[in-house]
Amino acid sequence: MGQTLTEKIFSNSLGRVVQAGEIVVVQPDVVMSHDSLTPGIIDILQQDFGRNTVQIPNQLVFSFDHVAPASTVGTAENQNKVRAFAQRNNIRLFEVGRGICHQVLVEEGIAQPGFIVLGADSHSTSYGAVGAFGSGMGSTDVAAIWATGKTWLRVPETLRILVRGRFQSGVGPKDLALKIGRELSISGATYQTIEYHGLDWLPLYGRQTLCSMAVELGAKAGIVPPSGEISRRFTVPEWLFVDPDASYFRTLEIDLETLEPQIAIPHAVDHVVDISVVAGKKFDQIFLGTCTNGRYEDLRAAALIIKGHQISDQVRFIITPASSHELLRAMADDTLSTLIAAGAVLSTPGCGACMGRHQGTLGKNDVCLSTGNRNFKGRMGDPASQIYLVSPAVAAASAIRGAITDPRYI
Amino acid sequence: MVQIWKFGDDIDTDQIVPGRYAPYMRPNEDVGKAAFIEAHPEFNKLAEPGDIIVAGENFGCGSSREYAVLALKRRQIGAIIAKSFARIFYRNAINLGLILIEAPLVVDELSDHDLCTLDLDGNRLEVGNHRHRLPEISPFAREIVSAGGLVAYIQTNDRLPGE
Numbered sequence: 156m157g158q159t160l161t162e163k164i165f166s167n168s169l170g171r172v173v174q175a176g177e178i179v180v181v182q183p184d185v186v187m188s189h190d191s192l193t194p195g196i197i198d199i200l201q202q203d204f205g206r207n208t209v210q211i212p213n214q215l216v217f218s219f220d221h222v223a224p225a226s227t228v229g230t231a232e233n234q235n236k237v238r239a240f241a242q243r244n245n246i247r248l249f250e251v252g253r254g255i256c257h258q259v260l261v262e263e264g265i266a267q268p269g270f271i272v273l274g275a276d277s278h279s280t281s282y283g284a285v286g287a288f289g290s291g292m293g294s295t296d297v298a299a300i301w302a303t304g305k306t307w308l309r310v311p312e313t314l315r316i317l318v319r320g321r322f323q324s325g326v327g328p329k330d331l332a333l334k335i336g337r338e339l340s341i342s343g344a345t346y347q348t349i350e351y352h353g354l355d356w357l358p359l360y361g362r363q364t365l366c367s368m369a370v371e372l373g374a375k376a377g378i379v380p381p382s383g384e385i386s387r388r389f390t391v392p393e394w395l396f397v398d399p400d401a402s403y404f405r406t407l408e409i410d411l412e413t414l415e416p417q418i419a420i421p422h423a424v425d426h427v428v429d430i431s432v433v434a435g436k437k438f439d440q441i442f443l444g445t446c447t448n449g450r451y452e453d454l455r456a457a458a459l460i461i462k463g464h465q466i467s468d469q470v471r472f473i474i475t476p477a478s479s480h481e482l483l484r485a486m487a488d489d490t491l492s493t494l495i496a497a498g499a500v501l502s503t504p505g506c507g508a509c510m511g512r513h514q515g516t517l518g519k520n521d522v523c524l525s526t527g528n529r530n531f532k533g534r535m536g537d538p539a540s541q542i543y544l545v546s547p548a549v550a551a552a553s554a555i556r557g558a559i560t561d562p563r564y565i
Numbered sequence: 566m567v568q569i570w571k572f573g574d575d576i577d578t579d580q581i582v583p584g585r586y587a588p589y590m591r592p593n594e595d596v597g598k599a600a601f602i603e604a605h606p607e608f609n610k611l612a613e614p615g616d617i618i619v620a621g622e623n624f625g626c627g628s629s630r631e632y633a634v635l636a637l638k639r640r641q642i643g644a645i646i647a648k649s650f651a652r653i654f655y656r657n658a659i660n661l662g663l664i665l666i667e668a669p670l671v672v673d674e675l676s677d678h679d680l681c682t683l684d685l686d687g688n689r690l691e692v693g694n695h696r697h698r699l700p701e702i703s704p705f706a707r708e709i710v711s712a713g714g715l716v717a718y719i720q721t722n723d724r725l726p727g728e
Contacts, residue, residue, distance in 0.1 A: 178705065178727045179727065180725050180727050180728045190589070191587060191589045192589070192629075192630070192631075194588075194589060195588060195589070195631075195632070199716065203716040204716060204719075204720075221589070222589065222590070227590070229589070229590065229591070229592040229593070230589060230590065232592075233589055233592065274629075275629060276628075276629055277627065277628050277629040277653055279629075291629040291653055292629060292653065292656065293629050293630070293631035293634070293653060293656060293657035293660060294631040294632075294657075295631060295657065295660040295661060295714070295715050295716065296656060296657075296660060296715065298716075299660075299715055299716070299719060299725070302719070303719065303725060305725055305728070306725065307725050307726050307727035307728070341575050341623060341626060342575065342622055342623035342626065342649065342651070345623065345649065345651065345652060346652050373623065373626065373651055373652065375652055423575060510579075510584035510585075510628075511583065511584055511585050512584060512585055512590060516585075529577075529579070529627060531577045531579040531580065531627060532579070532580065532603075532604065533579055533580070533583050533603050533604070534579045534583070534584065536585075538583075538603040538604070
């Protein structure tokens, strides 16, 4: 019988045939952690495990993205602690401003097709965009990998999304990600891998948008079978292909030809409606960024809509590129200059305002249109603030009008 | 007797501890004091050691932040009984030795502020004259929790769970 991509990746890692449901102990290829949690993981390693060194230094990678540059003395000192630890243990570290871990690991070729990439961050499902098994873990699990080089995992069953057709004008990967949430619900893929089929034509950035949001449905991982841009930019192992007779827990079909722009309304990722339901609603802030929608193509989609217009003076528009590379790409043509000239403001590449810590924290009753992935109550600031999740195109069209707007009508 | 604090479905980790209250942001504060600080101020002020959280589906969804579990552990929550748990939260709880019980049939029988007695060895929860039978915790999870969490398990057994 055929295997799912998850079963193939675990079989390759273990050197034997593995099936969904088994509990296995694996040595992950990459273990990522960022500035927010690495200081605490160092404490667990040193205080609880009683160790000062890690088992496999080149398995680890650190990134500074959550509060970077530091905003307080406390965060600054925590970052210095991580820098010193990285230097002592010879661990790769991506500094302040380099970008969001999930973007940087893809740009640097650290996350590769067929790898097992574990991260101390729930959006580690993002690595499925290059055909890796990417999954998030907590600090103690990660500390245990630092100490032993290994971890236990239950090989998940796979839920298949079968996508048909192509995006209509004004509709893109984020709308598909939100639509999948609408269909599956916030817990509809709990403990499972989502495999996204029918998207051989979709470039890397769109796959990253989809896979970053797999966790929002409870999934352990989200994988797009490597093809197209991924096959050109990465070495895809010859065994990493879809078996026609693989066994799926469930298959959900989605037709892109009839997909409208989607929007998640407060306060849940699966409270998704067609944009027409909330069109015309006023808001205060736009946040264009995150591991879901902070890449050049996302900024470009916004710039193409805004070009020739001004952003409403009733709203503030914050751009936080996913990485320094993506920022450079947006500077190489008129993408960034168009947005800034129209009234947007640029912040340091990284996670930005996504978890409400800096660079756009919301006040009481503030309403934000975010291209991010979570709209939980209080996530970006005061619990009385509201977050709507949208595509870059919806963000841009709405910015011009100062009210939620269908990008197809600009 | 301890008190039940009842929550609904899809309680996310931003509600349990908002990111703004992370140890990274407030290194000199006890994260236990931030448990449900904005989402449930009454729990935040009044929850006592041993109290039980009862919740619907998908408790602990969202971020991987282990300090959401740590905050409840510091408050010495006796157990969380829910219809289901989000996976990262579930692992984090096992790893820190916090008892989670998936009991979809029992949750609807329990009410906020019920006083109860939890017998973990006998898999029973007594509320007034009513005795609820709880499902067994999976042996794999129980082994880690009984050892005192993941670090203690590895140190005691000199191997990983499942190895």
